[in-house]
Amino acid sequence: MVNTVAKAxxxxxxxxxxxxxxxxxxxxxxxxxxxxxxxxLETLVSxxxxxxxxxxxxxxxxxxxxxxxxxxxxxLDICRIAAPFLQGLNVKFDETVHLTVLDNNEVLYIxxxxxxxxxxxxxxxxxxxxxxxxSVGKAILAFLPDAExxxxxxxxxxxxxxxxxxxxPERLAAEVAVIRRQGFAIDNMEHEEHLRCVGAPIFNSQxxxxxxxxxxxxAERNTMERILEMAPEVVSAGLEISxxxxxxxxxxxxxx
Amino acid sequence: MVNTVAKAxxxxxxxxxxxxxxxxxxxxxxxxxxxxxxxxLETLVSxxxxxxxxxxxxxxxxxxxxxxxxxxxxxLDICRIAAPFLQGLNVKFDETVHLTVLDNNEVLYIxxxxxxxxxxxxxxxxxxxxxxxxSVGKAILAFLPDAExxxxxxxxxxxxxxxxxxxxPERLAAEVAVIRRQGFAIDNMEHEEHLRCVGAPIFNSQxxxxxxxxxxxxAERNTMERILEMAPEVVSAGLEISxxxxxxxxxxxxxx
DNA sequence: CTATATCGTTCATATATATGAACATCGTTC
DNA sequence: GAACGATGTTCATATATATGAACGATATAG
Numbered sequence: 001m002v003n004t005v006a007k008a009x010x011x012x013x014x015x016x017x018x019x020x021x022x023x024x025x026x027x028x029x030x031x032x033x034x035x036x037x038x039x040x041l042e043t044l045v046s047x048x049x050x051x052x053x054x055x056x057x058x059x060x061x062x063x064x065x066x067x068x069x070x071x072x073x074x075x076l077d078i079c080r081i082a083a084p085f086l087q088g089l090n091v092k093f094d095e096t097v098h099l100t101v102l103d104n105n106e107v108l109y110i111x112x113x114x115x116x117x118x119x120x121x122x123x124x125x126x127x128x129x130x131x132x133x134x135s136v137g138k139a140i141l142a143f144l145p146d147a148e149x150x151x152x153x154x155x156x157x158x159x160x161x162x163x164x165x166x167x168x169p170e171r172l173a174a175e176v177a178v179i180r181r182q183g184f185a186i187d188n189m190e191h192e193e194h195l196r197c198v199g200a201p202i203f204n205s206q207x208x209x210x211x212x213x214x215x216x217x218x219a220e221r222n223t224m225e226r227i228l229e230m231a232p233e234v235v236s237a238g239l240e241i242s243x244x245x246x247x248x249x250x251x252x253x254x255x256x
Numbered sequence: 257m258v259n260t261v262a263k264a265x266x267x268x269x270x271x272x273x274x275x276x277x278x279x280x281x282x283x284x285x286x287x288x289x290x291x292x293x294x295x296x297l298e299t300l301v302s303x304x305x306x307x308x309x310x311x312x313x314x315x316x317x318x319x320x321x322x323x324x325x326x327x328x329x330x331x332l333d334i335c336r337i338a339a340p341f342l343q344g345l346n347v348k349f350d351e352t353v354h355l356t357v358l359d360n361n362e363v364l365y366i367x368x369x370x371x372x373x374x375x376x377x378x379x380x381x382x383x384x385x386x387x388x389x390x391s392v393g394k395a396i397l398a399f400l401p402d403a404e405x406x407x408x409x410x411x412x413x414x415x416x417x418x419x420x421x422x423x424x425p426e427r428l429a430a431e432v433a434v435i436r437r438q439g440f441a442i443d444n445m446e447h448e449e450h451l452r453c454v455g456a457p458i459f460n461s462q463x464x465x466x467x468x469x470x471x472x473x474x475a476e477r478n479t480m481e482r483i484l485e486m487a488p489e490v491v492s493a494g495l496e497i498s499x500x501x502x503x504x505x506x507x508x509x510x511x512x
Numbered sequence: 513c514t515a516t517a518t519c520g521t522t523c524a525t526a527t528a529t530a531t532g533a534a535c536a537t538c539g540t541t542c
Numbered sequence: 543g544a545a546c547g548a549t550g551t552t553c554a555t556a557t558a559t560a561t562g563a564a565c566g567a568t569a570t571a572g
Contacts, residue, residue, distance in 0.1 A: 001295060001298050001299050002260060002264075002559075002560090003530090003559080004260040004529075004530080004558090005260060005261060005296055005299045005300065007530095008258075009300075015331075016323070016328075017327075020331075022549075022550080023550060024550080032530095033531045033532070035530075035532075035553095036530055038550075038552095039257060039529090039530080039531095040258055040261055042257050042258075043258045043261045043262050044261065044265075046257070046262075047265045051332070053333075055461070057549080057550065060328075061327055061328035061331055063328065063357055063359060065328035066328050066329050066364070066382050067364060067382045067384070068268060068272055068317060068321045068324075069322050069325015069328070069329075070325060070382020071271075071272035071382065072272075072316075072318060073322050073325075073382075075272075075317055076307070076316070076319065077316075103304065103319060103320075108323060125322065125326055126322050126324075126325060126326020126327065127326065128323070205311070246311075259528075259529080259560090260529080263560095278519075279519080279521085280518075280520080290521090291521085291522085291523090291560075291561050291562075291563095292559095292560055294520075294521070294522095295559085295561095313519080313520065
């Protein structure tokens with residue numbers, strides 16, 4: 001383990017979280033010595049991982065990260081393997097499809113194909129969302145061990161976004177039971193108004209859930225009826241992706 | 257300057273350039289000690305900047321980079337400032353627009369809005385292309401000092417991609433003269449068959465060209481006539497973006 | 513099935529690096 | 543306009559780190 005590199009990554013994290021910052025800002029926020037931050041930033045800038053605004057002296061993330069981010073995405077097993085299935089779902093229903101992974105008890109959106117319709121869910125690659133109020137998040141949550149779910153709820157709470165957001169551990173437990181039986185999760189305007197999505201889990205070769213995919217679109221078009229038509233397709237895409245990742249499990253009979 | 261961080265970035269670069277690699281591969285290719293590579297990778301993995309395949313023991317880029325890449329893109333001055341202009345051009349012509357920066361004597365695509373048509377240029381954020389055969393590349397190249405152009409040609413050569421690619425320094429010099437007079441560059445199927453694009457330069461506050469934007473689409477639809485209709489709009493978008501970035505220059509009269 | 517080569521990993525120590533303090537510079541405040 | 547407080551930057555040295563050599567495990571070859 002290398003402290004210096006860890007510090008550099010801390011700095012990148014800090015830069016990703018807010019407006020351009022100066023050396024002192026960063027040092028204060030991260031509890032690191034100014035001079036350390038300074039020399040690390042110097043290196044990052046020389047590699048275009050960070051960028052220094054010569055007028056303000058503030059630092060922000062650099063162009064090289066765009067390139068690396070793109071390589072990371074196209075290189076990830078999960079992205080490569082999932083791509084054709086995402087495309088299949090996108091073509092069939094003409095709704096936006098998302099691919100997400102579990103990271104730090106949140107979902108991180110790592111791939112997206114947008115619907116071609118005028119009214120559609122927009123691309124959100126690289127952003128994060130809570131587990132308890134998104135279809136992908138709930139699809140992951142439901143297949144974690146109960147103890148893990150409790151731990152996450154304790155840590156993150158159940159913040160409310162809309163009138164439909166699940167806000168009590170009891171309702172969440174009930175929802176988890178439903179998702180485990182069905183094999184898919186529905187986000188019925190629980191994170192954003194007018195947005196209805198259906199998501200299914202993706203398992204790794206060890207058999208644990210670590211990712212999810214979803215179809216999402218405006219509730220006016222994605223009626224509950226249509227969502228239930230989509231669900232089996234999303235589930236089987238998730239299962240097929242899991243298998244190609246080395247998963248050797250079997251779906252429950254209630255899933256199909 | 258911090259060697260350790262530089263090494264970590266070298267490793268990321270290596271991981272971005274090819275298939276997943278092991279510790280020894282990386283150490284050999286980069287001329288670094290195995291143990292150094294090992295401990296750096298350990299740190300990168302713990303921060304999800306890199307990923308280790310537990311079965312093969314090989315390393316690849318991690319999900320965190322997708323997030324950072326996204327933040328870099330939305331945070332970059334140039335992206336933020338250019339976004340509305342890219343959108344304007346995209347809506348007006350319904351062709352794919354690209355935003356690129358000059359990096360290492362290549363163009364790096366940093367933003368894109370796709371056309372909504374069936375036949376269209378696809379998104380390429382994060383990839384690179386040569387300067388001498390793309391509209392964005394030529395738009396940048398033409399506004400570099402002559403000495404710089406010569407240096408780049410000496411370093412990169414003029415690799416041929418299609419029948420129309422500019423392959424001799426003389427033809428390139430003539431093309432540069434035209435672009436300087438017009439204020440925009442046309443890629444007439446010089447990089448890919450059936451693809452015709454028009455690009456214009458973007459200048460920074462020091463007055464040097466460092467980025468470019470373009471409209472691109474199938475040659476069958478983007479006739480030379482249509483390209484020439486697009487050109488003034490692309491040029492004025494480039495100039496307006498430059499001004500908002502602090503550029504105080506004046507376009508030549510022949511540009512409008 | 514043995515021998516060999518190559519792999520990822522560990523560890524002590526020589527070595528390069530992090531950093532506290534001091535510096536010059538800038539913008540603010542009184 | 544002087545004093546202050548904040549900034550980004552430099553530098554010597556105490557300190558944490560890079561790394562060569564050695565390890566066991568695994569794959570390949572004979």
